[in-house]
Amino acid sequence: MSNLLALIDDYKDRHGNPSDSSIARAIGTAPQTISSWRRRGLKEPPDRDLLRNLASFLKVDYETVVLRAALIDAGWIDDSPKPTTARSDAG
Numbered sequence: 001m002s003n004l005l006a007l008i009d010d011y012k013d014r015h016g017n018p019s020d021s022s023i024a025r026a027i028g029t030a031p032q033t034i035s036s037w038r039r040r041g042l043k044e045p046p047d048r049d050l051l052r053n054l055a056s057f058l059k060v061d062y063e064t065v066v067l068r069a070a071l072i073d074a075g076w077i078d079d080s081p082k083p084t085t086a087r088s089d090a091g
Helices: 003-014 020-026 031-040 048-058 062-073
Strands: none
Touching: 003 020, 003 031, 003 048, 003 062, 020 031, 048 062
């Protein structure tokens, strides 16, 4: 599941499972937007204003929505663990 949808679904779980359509309208976008994210994922990060509205609605930091969700989901940031390098004790 996408990180952005995980934030939305967490909100839904905590607030009586409002519909994706009602959330979409509350953040100023068409109901099809969240439905599209669920079906197709994110190819590009959503518009900045939409992400700001979503962060405000979810009561989550904007940086969390952008960096930890939208950019990772769109493949702009790699969230895989970074390999650790062995330190040499010689020296």
